Amino acid sequence: MPADKLIIALPSKGKLGDDSDNFLARAGLPVYKPNRRQYSASIPSLPGVEVVYQRPRDILSKVSEGRADIGITGLDIVAEHSQDSADVMVIDELGYGRCALLxxxxxxxxxxxxxxxxxxxxxxxxxxxxxxxxATKYSNLTKSFLYRQGISHFLLVHAEGALEAAPRMGYA
Structure with missing residues (x-):
């Protein structure tokens, strides 16, 4: 990572990506991305800044590994992987991108x-x-929640996507 550049990692798609771009634009820092399919961009008013677009779950590791200086991602991802990224700190909650774990x-x-x-x-x-x-994509959060509820005999099955189908498909 060049020492003269500040690298900001932003969510590449979806509502969190759109909301992050809008957040920066409202703050007077619109992101210039000449092509929507590109994964790098700039903030014209900040010439020393490079924006890289990543999947939300990859942003935390990019910051932790030093491949990005700052990033915007979901608190669910930070909470799930906090033990893997102890050197990363949450600066502020931005007030968008709400999610609920059910x-x-x-x-x-x-x-x-x-x-x-x-x-x-x-x-x-x-x-x-x-x-x-x-079935869960948040094994650490799920395990912690179940233990707090007095449930200690279970098997977590890692899954992504539409978890509602897990019982019908027979893997949870």
Missing amino acids: LAVPDSWIDVSSMADLADLSLRQQESGAQLRI
Whole structure:
């Protein structure tokens, strides 16, 4: 990384990407990207700055590895990977890009309507030699949440994308 350049990593697509570009524009720092398919850009009012577009989950590692000086990504990603990036600090929450992490069960589980019910199910499965299987892309956050709820017998299945289909597809 050139010492005379400040490299800013921004989300490459989606709502978080659009909101980040708009945030900088409202701050008087519009990003100039001559071609939407390009992954590098500039901020004309800041000649020593280079903008690189990355997937939100890659931004944290780019900053941690020193390949970007600053980045905008989701707090969910920072929280999930904080142990891998202890040298990265959150400067501020920007007030956009909200997300919620949800725990859902199949509609057919009519006897599970609370975390206490899920804890009971986990214990029953443990007693019968089975395991509660949970699909997630946030293994660390999910594990921490379940432990706080008193649920310790489960198997996390890492998955990306539409996790609602996991029970129907048989992997969670």
